[in-house]
Amino acid sequence: MTIKEKLYKEYVIAENKLNALIGEHLIGGDNIDEFFESRTFKNLASSYTKDELKRKIYNVEVSYNNAFEKKRTEEYFDTEEGK
Secondary structure (H helix, E strand, O other): OOHHHHHHHHHHHHHHHHHHHHOOOOOOOOOHHHHHOOHHHHHHHHOOOHHHHHHHHHHHHHHHHHHHHHHHHHHHHOOOOOO
16 A cells, blocks of 8 residues: 555545534445555545645544534533533
């Protein structure tokens, strides 16, 4: 696996983590391992530079942290103590 493929895989995993949290469609569908072996994955990975992939990973991690904090806050306000 090339460096770009490893970075893209890291991005896809982070993006899927975010998508699962907010209830969105997961990249690669139900069989993620099959997606990571596919030609589509390899083509997508090669279409970005390493810096772009690192930036995408960072942005998704920030988005995940923000979404997680928002969800946690909403869940707190749904409790008796939070009301």
